[in-house]
Amino acid sequence: MISDGLEDEEKWLAAGVAGLQQNSFYMHRALDSNNLKDALKYSAQMLSELRTSRLSPQKYYELYMRAFDELRKLEMFFREENRRGCSVVELYELVQHAGNILPRSYLLCTVGSVYIKSKEAPAKDILKDLVEMCRGIQHPLRGLFLRSYLSQVSRDKLPDIGSEYEGDENTVMDAIEFVLQNFTEMNKLWVRMQHQGPTREKEKREKERSELRDLVGKNLHVLSQIEGVDLDIYRETVLPRVLEQVVNCKDELAQCYLMDCIIQVFPDEYHLQTLETLLGACPQLQGTVDIKTVLAGLMERLSNYAASSAEVLPQFFQVEAFAKLNNAIDKVIEAQDEMPVDAVVTLYSSLLKFTIHVHSDRLDYVDRILGACVKKLSGKGKLSDSKATKQIVALLSAPLEKYKDIDTVLKLSNYPHVMEYLDDVTNKEMANVIVQSIIKNKSCISTADKVESLFGLIKGLINNLDSKLLEELDEEDFQEEQNYVARLIQMLHNDNPEEMFKMICTIKNHILTGGTKRLPFTVPPLIFNSLQLVRQLQSQDENATEDEAPVTPKKIFQMLNQTIEALISVPVPELALWLYLQCAEAANDCDLEPVAYEFFTQAYILYEEEVTDSKAQVTAIHLIIGTLQRMHVFGIENRDTLTHKATGYSAKLLKKPDQCRAVYACSHLFWVDDHDIKDGERVMLCLKRALRIANAAQQMANAARGSSGSVILFIEILNKYLYFYEKGLSQITLASVQSLIELITNEMQNENSASDPAAEAFFASTLRYIQFQKNKGGAVGEKYEPIKV
Amino acid sequence: MASRRRMLLKVIILGDSGVGKTSLMNQYVNRKFSNQYKATIGADFLTKEVQIDDRLFTLQIWDTAGQERFQSLGVAFYRGADCCVLVYDVNVQKSFENLNNWREEFLIQASPSDPENFPFVVLGNKIDVDGGNSRVVSEKKAKAWCASKGNIPYFETSAKEGFNVEAAFECIAKNALKNEPEEDIYLPDTIDVGGGQQQRSTGCEC
Incomplete structure (x- = not known):
């Protein structure tokens, strides 16, 4: 039915246009022959088409525009007539003879225009x-x-x-x-x-x-x-x-x-000077009028004006624009009791934007608006209305965008209260906006109190608000969001150690409530913040007495120990182990032997009890060996215990090649030039053990299918031999090196084994190295000279 | 008849809200400028007599609302345009990006017979603001866009200082004149030599 209506309308428009064109054709002929009488007659007939009642406004406008264009030509003709001596007054009289009032009125207006132009009246x-x-x-x-x-x-x-x-x-x-x-x-x-x-x-x-x-x-x-x-x-x-x-x-x-x-x-200036009159009209409008859109439009316009130049601001102060707008809004909200929440929030949000542009220094105004908003929302619980929610986000985002500084926003006491009314999902989104704003603006948060407020504000990202929500979350989104939190934690800093320690403890208290999914993201940055503080204390004062200082490395390590423990329940033992080792190394630098030993013990317990995956074990054992090698704080007894265990773990790895590699790596635990540890016997023990394992691996491989998988292990061991040979280890004889080379050469020529290009290349470059050292001459050259390749 | 028709050149000014369409027209027609922003509602025109090659023309310059909500009746006034002026603010990126939309919208709505060759002129306005320091669209970029749309003539203007406005409208008028109007040739079914009377009386007397 509707389409029929539209089709009909098209037909009527077409008919109107046709009638109009026909008459304008005759009108033009009359104009060309300067026939005023006919021109008037046909133009009146043309204009009669505008008498239709069948067209919608837009279609009528199309018809009107055509008539309008024709009337411009008639107007020109009238002007020419006037120039030729025809009195415009006469014309004005003449067109009134048109029989119908609508065409007559259009003609009168047209002549009227010429009449005014002639200035005859x-x-x-x-x-x-x-x-x-x-x-x-x-x-x-x-x-x-x-x-x-x-x-x-x-x-x-x-x-x-x-x-x-x-x-x-x-x-x-x-x-x-x-x-x-x-x-x-x-x-x-x-x-x-x-x-x-x-x-x-x-x-x-x-x-x-x-x-x-x-x-x-x-x-x-x-x-x-x-x-x-x-x-x-x-x-x-x-x-x-x-x-x-x-x-x-x-x-x-x-x-x-x-x-x-x-x-x-x-213009804006006029609005400012007549605000009372304009705002005074609002309560007089019909109750159904959407006042919020009207007022929001006004405030947006004035906000833009205020933002355009600082020079215009005195105008705002002079007329007390804020007070007037605030007053008007309060009245409107008060008068319309059933005004929907989204309308209320829209009004406050516009007023807030206005305020931060005009009175950027008056945080009390901003806080007052937020407070008024809270008052209006109180008792309503979390909002479920999406429009209102969107407006609250706008309301809360505006100060962030304007001040670009979380410090200022944290001063707004009502800000967190407004956030309370957002549903969990939006609350978290808002928290995200806040975190991103801090990162983007590199805002400085440097006291424990501020950290406390900030974490209260972004608790949607920090704490488990709703575990069900957490489960539904997309894994990638979750990771991204938590990575931002991690970045945020790393940005929190104060040069004063005491305050920094307080900040760290505050962060710790918050993130430890974050639940097992978040801890792997939030604990590491906290640990590294703390270790940085340890290093700072270390370099600052060597002479401060331990008991007096409010914050000491010892205290920090104690706190870290507890914090890392939280990761075990997640469970992410590999991560915890790595962090323990990091702490141990830091304790080593502070010369705190018992602390370092404690961390190592924790790491070992984790290794024994929690790290079960064989690949993870390989990674972990190499981390342990590497860290242990760098430790200098341990006395002989402690060190023996730890190295003994490390070699033990190495020999017990699942796969032979892994065992072999871990064991020969252990050799470095017994020969550390820097720390004057030189135990050639035990180095030799490790290397021999590695050789035995490599042999066993080879036999297993041969039994399986004659593959030469383990020849590379021999080459690796050869390199260790060369390393210690060069260091001057008396246990490593020329003969042992020579026989190892022969063993490898034979193995490579073994027809049964498939060729292994990687092993061949590795061996070739090892031999090249030997040759290179020979050519060096001097003490090194002498050592290498007897080796036959 | 043809000569009378050709004495009038119709020009439409389009562009985002606040780029200075009304100001450009006022500067050109009345040599006046106001710094105050006043939104335009609907569309209306001012006229100005121009002389091109010793002939006198009336330039009918249509100023339009940049805000869509003030264009409630549609754009029937595009019809019969001889040239379309696209304006953007050199300090507002978005207003430049929207030129394409304005151009396409115009071509769809006005549907000129030869859209490829319909004359447009682009004006980059407000070059005076902050001594040019707040400018975000370079002349090069604007010219590249104009070149890509069939070598649209481009002018940098300041309605406030009257810079280049006269030159721009001279070009607009010349291009409008070059546009061959669609001859709305109308032939009546029967030519009534006696001057046919076709009274159609419907509805009330007004």
Whole structure:
């Protein structure tokens, strides 16, 4: 049915256009032959097409535009006629003979335009005549278009100040009066339209009215363009008259739209100076008018103005703009008891944006707005309305964007309370926004109190708010979010050790409540923050007595021990083990033997009891050997215990090659030049043991399929032999090196074994190294010289 | 008849809200400028007489609302345009990026017979702001875009200082004149030598 309606409308439009074209054809012929009488006759017939009642506003506008274009040509003709001596007054009389009122009115406006241009009569008189004459058309659609035509043709002929049509001392008022009158009449036609036709078509009619709104609003644009409308005239005449019309029309659509127009078409300076009047009109509007959009539009506009230049700010202070807006909003919210939450929050959010632009130093204002918002939300529980939620996010984001500094935001006591009203998902999103803002702006958070407030604010990311929510979360999103938290933790810093330690403890208390999924992300940065502090203490004062100092490495290590323990329950034993080793190394640097030993013991316990995966064991054992090798703090006894265990673990790895490699790596535990550890016997023990394992591995491989997988192990051991040979280990003889080389050479030539390019290359470069050392000469060269390759 | 028609050149100014469309028109027609931002509602025009090659033309310059919500009646006024002026603010990236949308929207709605060769002119306005320091769209970038759209003439303007406005509109007028209007040739079914009377009376008397 609807499509039929549209098709019909197209047909009617086409018919209208055809009628219009036909008559304009004859009109043009008349114009070309300077036949005034025919020109008038056909133009009137052409304009009769605009009498249709069948078209929707947009289609009518299309028809109107065609007629409009034709009338421009007629207007030119009238001007030519006038130049040829035809009196414009006569023309003005002549067109009134047109039989029908609508065409007659259009023709009058057209001649009127020429009349004003001729200056044969004052512009104001002609305009007054024309605007009165338009009262003859009371059909809303036709009346609105006719008056809009009048508005258009008179646009550049108003008796404005400085215009060529300027009249006596009242000239600006005449111009304003004309536009205001046209505006008032148009608004009446527009409002009246809703009462015409059957009730069932109300919706369609409202849509049509809405399409026509710009014809009415255009008058306000014209008013704003009048040069003579200065602030005084605007305040005394224009604004009161326009508002009077807006309030009195008692129509929701008109009020909503026209308030928006007033705000948009007149300059910011005028709004600031007339805020009371403009805001005073709001409570007088219909109860159904969407005041929040109107006020939000006003505040947005003024915020942009304030942001445009610091020079304009005094204007805001002078008129106490904040107080006035705040007051108006409070009143509106108070008056409309059932105002939806999203509307309330929108209003506060706009006011907040306004405030931070205008009074960037008045945090108390911002906090007051947040407080008012909390008051309004209290008792409602978490919000489930998505529109309101979005507005709260906007409200909370604005201070972050403006101040770019979390420090300032943390001073807003009501900020966390507003956040409470967000549902868990949004709360977390907001926390994310806060964290990202801190990272982006490299904000400095440097006291334990601030850390406490901050973590309270972002607890959606830190604590388990809802374990069900956590389970539903996408793994990648979760990782990304927690990586940001980790970055945040690393940014928290204070040069004062005491404060820094307090901060670390605060962070610890928060993250330890984060649950097993978050700990692997949050514990490591905390550990490294702490170790950094340890190093700082280490370098700062060697002489401070332990008991007096509020923070000592010992205390920090104690705290770290507990913190890492939390990871065991996750369980991520490999990570915990690695962190224990890091701590042990730091304790080593502080010369704290018992502490370092304790960390190693923890690491060993983890290795024995928790690290079960064979690959993880390999990684862990190499970490242990590497760290242990660097330790210098241990006395002989402790060191023996630890190295003994490490070699024991190495020999018990699952796969032979892994065993072999770990065992020969252990050899380094017994020969550390820097720390004067030189136990050749035990180095030899390790290497021989490694050789035995390599042999066993080879036999197993041969039994399996004659593969030569283990020849590479021999080459690796050969390299260890060479290393210690060079160091001067007496246990490593020339013969043992030589026999190892032969063993490898034989193995490589063994026809049964498949060739292994990697092993071949490795062996070749090892031999090259030997040759290179030979060529060096001197003590090294002498040592290498006897080796045959 | 053709000559009368060709005395009028119709120009449409399009672009984002706040780029200075109204200001450019006011500077060109009235030599006036106001720093205050005032939104435009709907569309309306000012006229200015121009002389091109010793012939006098009337330039009908249509200023339009940049904000969509103030364009409730649609864009029927695009019809019969001879040139379309696309304006952006050199200090606002988005306003430059939107030129493409404005151009395409115009070509769809106005549907000129030869869209490839329909004359456009691009103006980069507000070059005076902050001595050019807040500028984000370079002249080079703007010219590259214009070149890619069939060598659209490009001008950098300041409506505030009146810089290049006259030159830009001279070019606009010349390009508008070059545009061959679609001859809406209308032939009546029957040519009534006596001057046919076709009274159609419907509805009320107004």
